Amino acid sequence: MKTASRPVVAKKSLLAAALGLFVLAAQPAAAEERAKDLFGAEKLPTATTPQSFGFYSKGCFAGGVAIPMDGPTWQVMRPSRNRRWGHPAMIALIEKLSRDAAADGWPGLLIGDISQPRGGPMMTGHASHQIGLDADIWLTPMPDRAMTRAQRESMSATLMVDEKTHLVKDALWTPQHTALLKRAASYTEVERILVNPGIKKKLCDTVKGDRGWLRKIRPFWGHDYHFHMRIGCQPGSPDCKAQEATPDDDGCGKPLAWWFTEEPWRPNKKPDAPKARDVMTMANLPKECRAVLDAPGPDSAEAATYHGGAVPVAVAAPEPEVPSPPAAMASGSGDLPGAANAFAATPRMGAPVPRPRPPAN
Numbered sequence: 080m081k082t083a084s085r086p087v088v089a090k091k092s093l094l095a096a097a098l099g100l101f102v103l104a105a106q107p108a109a110a111e112e113r114a115k116d117l118f119g120a121e122k123l124p125t126a127t128t129p130q131s132f133g134f135y136s137k138g139c140f141a142g143g144v145a146i147p148m149d150g151p152t153w154q155v156m157r158p159s160r161n162r163r164w165g166h167p168a169m170i171a172l173i174e175k176l177s178r179d180a181a182a183d184g185w186p187g188l189l190i191g192d193i194s195q196p197r198g199g200p201m202m203t204g205h206a207s208h209q210i211g212l213d214a215d216i217w218l219t220p221m222p223d224r225a226m227t228r229a230q231r232e233s234m235s236a237t238l239m240v241d242e243k244t245h246l247v248k249d250a251l252w253t254p255q256h257t258a259l260l261k262r263a264a265s266y267t268e269v270e271r272i273l274v275n276p277g278i279k280k281k282l283c284d285t286v287k288g289d290r291g292w293l294r295k296i297r298p299f300w301g302h303d304y305h306f307h308m309r310i311g312c313q314p315g316s317p318d319c320k321a322q323e324a325t326p327d328d329d330g331c332g333k334p335l336a337w338w339f340t341e342e343p344w345r346p347n348k349k350p351d352a353p354k355a356r357d358v359m360t361m362a363n364l365p366k367e368c369r370a371v372l373d374a375p376g377p378d379s380a381e382a383a384t385y386h387g388g389a390v391p392v393a394v395a396a397p398e399p400e401v402p403s404p405p406a407a408m409a410s411g412s413g414d415l416p417g418a419a420n421a422f423a424a425t426p427r428m429g430a431p432v433p434r435p436r437p438p439a440n
């Protein structure tokens with residue numbers, strides 16, 4: 080939807096003109112459009128080869144697929160947000176986690192936000208989740224019935240942490256919660272799992288034996304109703320920017336102790352300061368994100384819904400033959416090639432190649 084934000088630009092231009100300001104003239108109008116308006120308006124992904132552009136908190140992605148609303152071992156929550164989209168490798172991994180977790184004794188996953196169909200910044204919530212490689216999963220086990228649409232919109236998640244002490248509520252935490260996080264951390268694709276500091280402390284205090292996986296469990300504000308699973312840049316995404324590696328130790332020492340001081344919880348000095356998503360324009364995103372907005376989509380959400388049980392063909396091969404973007408795009412210089420150029424060399428993906436679903440467990 081390119082038209083959605085035109086009025087905003089027009090209004091801004093009028094305002095600037097009225098004030099005698101001509102700052103907008105220095106850049107093409109399109110670059111001034113707020114990225115969250117454009118990406119937030121997209122209803123479907125691009126029908127192109129999967130590829131992430133930029134960083135988790137500043138980027139977009141192509142070739143997204145949706146996780147089905149229901150699976151044997153998962154249900155999608157808050158469906159009206161239309162954030163059940165991700166890189167096919169992410170969606171495949173969530174489904175795998177749901178099966179493995181069920182085998183471990185967790186009844187099934189309630190899936191929160193993944194990404195918008197083409198990623199990018201969102202109108203509400205989340206600094207990251209922009210390149211199809213982040214997913215929020217509730218710390219509430221799945222009920223043993225399929226919830227209605229209305230229930231998925233309204234059901235509350237369980238707050239696992241005491242807001243005063245920042246410690247886990249012991250009456251709520253179970254060995255199955257620990258097993259779920261351990262399972263998620265066990266996948267090589269998963270680089271980080273963000274949890275509330277109270278949850279990290281609970282794991283540090285209670286996990287016996289193999290503690291190597293604790294390295295991936297990272298304390299962060301919030302994340303007391305859900306955990307956030309982040310996978311690394313996938314093959315075929317040369318313009319995906321990797322994050323720093325986590326330190327080698329279990330993270331249970333000094334850095335964790337800091338979270339139980341007063342400093343991290345001081346009130347925000349500038350509560351009214353605009354958030355990154357409110358000021359991020361297309362000019363702040365990788366240039367390829369313009370082509371992602373302009374690229375053709377599938378006929379329907381169903382056509383881009385992932386129905387395979389294994390990693391899709393496009394990302395299964397260790398070194399897939401994905402042509403590099405044109406030099407002008409790669410270097411970020413010159414005019415951005417049109418959508419046809421940006422994606423001409425890659426095959427149309429459409430729906431992922433169906434594979435037989437393995438047994439639920």
Ligand SMILES: [Zn+2]
Nearest residue numbers: 213214215307
């Ligand atoms: Zn998240």
